[in-house]
Amino acid sequence: METQSLWEHTLTFFPQFLATLKEHASADATVAVIGASDGKFVLPLATAGYRVIAIERDPFALHGGEVKLPGDTNAHAIGLIDRLKLEGLYDRVQVVEEDFLQAESPQAHCDAVWTSCSWHYSANHHRPLADFVARMQSLVRVGGLFGAEFMMPVEQRHSHIEHYTSPEKLGHHFATDWNVLLTLQSNEFTERPHVGQLQDHTHRMGLLLAARTAK
Template sequence: MPTVSVWEDTRTFFPLFLAQIEQIGARSVCVVGASDGKFVLPLARRGLHVLAIERDPSSVDGGPVKLPGPIDTVVPGLRKRVAEEGLIDHVTIVQADLFEVDVAEPRADAVWTSCSWHYSINHSRPLADFIAAMSRLCRSQGGVFGAEYMMPVAPRHFEVEHYPGEGQVRGHLPGWQIDWETYTPAFVEAPHVGQLAEHVHRMGLI
């Protein structure tokens, strides 16, 4: 039986990415910032091979977490969720920083990340480096690069390039054909892990 991610109810453009990879007949996808598998497991259930990159040990192997309520609980983690659904043959988990991952051939048909580069732990590297490292994981001919990301809302966001404004991510993808680029207005997100009260987001997709 499919299990539920702690991120299950957060908003996402992921269905648009799925439509794009179905168009190219993708067989493999790399998910950067795999967390506990919100995107990894749906891809694997479709029979795709997924390279799941995640640096956080608790996301990979589970551990205590505080959920809205607040509720203290223990989450299973990506590795256990993959095993419980019988998807081990479809998922390769790499517990490492994105910049430590060797780029192997053949590269994935597509690469996806969801709101990963805005975390402060990634601010030590320029946004351009993060996007370049992601794009190197994807085949250059006919591959799909998909990223949803946080845009600036609070005053502090406008001082950090990892909260890019409209059109700014496009400049970090020279040579790529942009099929989708869209943005939300500011919206109120329900409480979730890491943000236990209602909060305001704005998101982009490229």
């Protein structure tokens, strides 16, 4: 679906997560989205009938505001909360306006958890990647689904930051109590300008999907 997100057209493995979710969860499953942003993933999940817990700490993403767009133009962007209200989805989504690494989260309550390129942001580098992954894992019930897409190293400086990882390295966090269902990784690709990156830029991305087999 068209969500009109500021990041609508950036590359994502989300369709693979959504297809796997349909195979592993009921139609009204509870899905937590970590780093919910302005709704690129939250809106499709809620529209599909899932109950969504949207965890996001950025006031701009939640409430909207003025933003600089490619082409050196300014615009007013609608935040996640108003977007949900406009689409009639507000009652299906629990918005948690907190830092994920500090928020009180429901333990082993969710049928699935998803994040998109959230832990590589420098604001999350004060904690080891293992902490972020373990906290996500703790939300998922037995039989539930873990999904994460993430940035992989491109520049030399990335090789010194563990938060730019790979499916192989990330898989070490799923050695027990989890079954890795799918890993993918892209080659280097050039992405067009978007909010936060106003010039052409190069990425590599990875995906890991896993099912929880035991507590």
